[in-house]
Amino acid sequence: MQAAIYVRVSTEDQARHGYSLAEQRDACHRRAVSLGVASVLAFADEGVSGALLDRPGLNAMREAVREGQVDIIILRDPDRLSRKLAHQLLLTEEFEKAGVRLDFLDFTWQDTPEGKLFYSIRGAIAEFEKEKIRERMTRGKTQKARQGGIPIGFYNYGYSYDPETGKVSVLEEEAAVVKNIFRWFIEEDLGVNGVAKRLNEQGIPTRKKKNPWHRMVVRQILTNPAYKGLWKYKGIDIPVPAIIDPDTWNKAQEKLKEARRLWAGKSRQEYLLSGLVTCADCGNTMTGVYAKWWGVKDRRYTCRKHFQGTKNSGCRPVKMILATPVEEVVWEQVCSWLQDPDSLVTATIEASPQVEEVRGELQRIERHLKEVEKGREAVLEALAAGLLELDAQTKNKLGELKRRKERLEQRQKELAATLQGIEGAAGKLVEFRSLAQEVLAKLDDLNFAEKKALVRALVAQVVISGRVSPGKHGLTGVNVTVLARVSEPGKAGNITIN
Template sequence: MRAAIYVRVSTEDQALRGYSLPEQREACRKKAEELGAVEIIEFADEGVSGATLDRPGLNALLDAAREGRVDVVVCRDLDRLSRRLVHQLLLMDELEKAGVRMVFLDFAWQDTPEGRLFLNIRASIAEYERETIKRRTTRGKLRKAREGGIPISFNVYGYRYDPETGKVSVVEEEAEFVRKMFEWFTTEDIGIVGVAKRLNRMGVPTRKNAPLWKRQVVWQILRNPVFKGEWRYRGVTVPVPAIVDAATWERAQEKLREARRLWANRGRHDYLLSGIITCGHCGKPMHGVYIAWWGKKDRRYSCSKTKECAGYTGCRPPRYVLADRLEQAVWEKVKEVLSDPDALAREAAAMAPQAEGLRRELENVEELLARTEKGREAVLSALASGLCDLDAIAKSKLAELKRRKERLEARKKEIEAALRAAERAAVEAEELRALAKQVLSEMDSFSFEEKRALVRALVAQVIVTGRPKPGNPDKSMEGVNVTVVLRLGETGIAGVISRKE
C-alpha cells in the first residue's frame, strides 16, 4: 500500500496551539506504518493558512492522487486539510473520486452516513471558531479606525507610517511633488498625462523607484482624499496630516469630473486595421490617431507614443501614415484575394484536412464542459443540503466554475463555426467562384463592422515601412510600402464567403 502524509502549520497554529510540523510528521508516519504502508510520501505546507486551497503541498498531493500514486492519505486532523467546510467537502470528494482513502489521527472517521455527519459537524464547529475570530479581528480594526488609528498597512506616496507608534507623518521630499501635481493640474491647462510627462522630464523618483510615472498612478494620487487629510477605511474616516488644502483637492475633483464629461462626448473615429498593423522599422503596433497634417485634421496610423508615461515610444521622429489611403490599399488586396480562383481552390484543399482535428478538439471541450458542470452541481448540492454556507469562498468557487463554463462554451461555438467553415470549404471550386463574385459585388456597400470582420478573417498582419513624402496630403502614400500577410489556410476564405452567403 502506498501512503501519503499531509502536514500543515500556519503561524497562528504555532503561536496559539503549539502545532509543529515535526510532531505531525512523526505521528502521521507512525500511523501510515501501522496501516501497512510500504511506501510513504510526504506533502507539507509550512506557514500557510488553511483558509485557502492554493497551497504548494496540497496541490502536489492532489496531483499524486490524480496520477494514481497514492492509496491512502494520513492527516493529523481535519483542520490540517482545510479550515472551511466547503473546501473540505471539495477536497474529500476529489480524493474519493481518485480512489484515495482518508485517515485522520485525532478522531475515528468512517465513510458512512454517520461518519460523514460527524465529519461535517466537526468541520462546522472549526469553521465557526475561525469566523468568530475573524469577526472579532474586523471589529477590532474598525474600533481602532474610529479611535483615529491605522488598523492595516499604510503605504501612500508622501507619507510614512510607523507601526510601533501607529503614527502617520509626512515625507516632505515626496509631499513637495504631491503639491506640485495638484498645483499643475488645477492651475494650468494640463491633464493627467501632462503631469506624468512633466514628472518624468524632471526625473522625479516614484515610491517604488519605477522608471516612469504612469497616467494611472497620477490619477490615483489626484483623486485620493488622503492628501486633504482624510484616510478612509470601511466607511470610517481617519484624520491624517494634510498635504494639500481641501479647496485645492476639490478643484482637482471638479476638473477630473469635467474631463470625464468631455471624454464621454468626444467623437470616435473608426480604424479598420487596429490590432493587425505593425511598423516594420521599430516592430511596435501602430494605432489610430486623429491629428492635424498640413493644417488639416485627419485619421492616421502611427507607431509613435507621444505620451512619455507610456511603456514604449515607437519611432523617432514620429511616423504617420494616412488611414484612408492605407485602408484602401488593404481593402483592394482583400478584393484581389477573393477574385483569385486559384487561391480559393488552394484554400478549399487546405481546409478539408483540418476538420478531423477540429472534431477531436470539440470532443475534448465537451468533456471539459461536462466535468465543469458536474463540479458546479456538487457545490450547489452541498449548499442546498446545508452542508456548507454561501460564504465568500463558495461564491468565488461558483464564479470560477461559471467563468470556466462560459469560456468553454465560447470555444465550443468557435470550433463549431470553424467546422462548418471547413465542411463548407469542401464544395466545388466553381461554387466558390460564384460565392466570391457575390461577395465582391457587395463588398463596397459593407458597413464598417462587416468590413472589419472580413479583413480580420483574411488578413493576419499589415506591415508598414517607409515614410510619406512631404508635400500634398493626397500623395501621402508615396514612399510608403505596405505588406499584407494573409491567413490562407488558417481562418479560411471559404468560411468567410459562406458566412456572407
C-alpha cells in the same frame, strides 16, 4: 529532526506482490539517512488489514505524534496508512495539524487513480483552508477600518504611515508635489501627460526613486479621494489628513471626464482602424495622429508613444504611416471578403479552436467530476462510519466539494457549447452569405461609423512592417497584413501588399 517510519503489509499484499516488511523498512531507513535524520522511531503492522484504523503499530505512532516526538513520517505511500480514502485524509490531516511532515517514497503512486483522488481532495481542502484564513484576515482588516484605525496598506504618495500604530501623517515635501499636480492640471491645463512630463523635467523623484513619472501614476493621484481627506477602504470612508480642498478635487474629476469625452469622440470620428493596427517592428499598437510630417499635415498611424514613463516608446526614427492608403487597403480586403464569403468562412473554420483540444478538455472534466463525486462519497462514508463528526469543518468540506462540482459542471456546459459552435460553423456559411449580399448592396452608402463597425466585425488585426523611405509616397516600402477575425497568420484570408 526526529523521524518515524511506518510500514504495513497485509497478508494479501505479501501473497500477491511478495512485498515484505523488511523491504519497506530498509527503503524507509535509506530515505531517513538521506534526509539526515538524527534518530528513527519504527512502527509496523503486519498481516493487518488496511481497512481497520485500530492497529497496534498505527496507534503507537499516533500516540508518539501527539506527544511531539515526531517531525517527519516516512512511508511508502498513503495506502500504508489506510486503504480507505476517508481514513487517509483523516490521518494526514491529524499529522499535519501536529506539525508533522509526511514523506512518501513512492512518487509514482501519485499517478494512480487513487493517488490522484487523494491529492485532488487534499488540494480542495488546502484551498478551502487558505480561503478561510484569507477571509479571516480580511474580516480583521475591515473591522479595524470600522473602528477608525487604518488597516495595513495605506501607502499613498504624500503621506507617511506607521503600520504599528496605524497613524497617518502628511509628508510636507510630497504633499507640495501633490498640490502642484492638481494646480498644473486644473489651472495650467497641462493634461495628465504634460504633468508627468513636467515632474520628470524637474527631476522630482517618485516613491520608487528609480522610476520616472508615468501618466497612470499622475492619473491615480488626481482621482484618489484620500487627498481630499477620505480614504475608501472596501466601501468604508476613513478620514485621513486632507492635502487638497474638496472643491479643487472635484474640479480635477470634471476635467478628467471632459478630456475622456473629447478624446473618445475624436478618435471615433477620424480613424477607421483605431485599436486594430500593430507595428511589426516594435510591437506597439499604432494610434492615429493628425500631424505634420516632412512638411505635410495629414492623418497618420504611428507606433511612437510619447507619454512619459512608457515602457516601449516605439520605433526610432519615428515611424509615420499615412492613414488613408492603409485604410483603403483594409477596406478593399473587407469588400473582397464580402464578395466571396466562402473564402472567409473557410479561413474562419480552419482557424477556430481545435476541436480535438476542446474534446480533450471535456473528457478531463468528466474524469475530474467523477473524482470529486468519489471524494464526496468518501467523506460521507467516513461520516456514516463515525470516523468524522459532522462539525462545521466537515460541513464546509462537503460544501467546498459541492462548489467544486458545480464549477466543473459550469465549465462542462461552456465547453459543450463551444464544441457545438465549432461543429455548427459550416451551417453559418448560408447565414453569412445572405448577410454579405445585404451589406454588399449598400456598401457605398455606409457612413463612417457603420464602416468602422463592419471592419471591426471582420478584421482582427492589421500588421504593418517597414517604413516609407524619405522622398517616397503612399505605402512604398511598407507591408500591410490584414488578419481575419479568427484566422491566424499564414492562413487563407490574409493579404500582403508591397
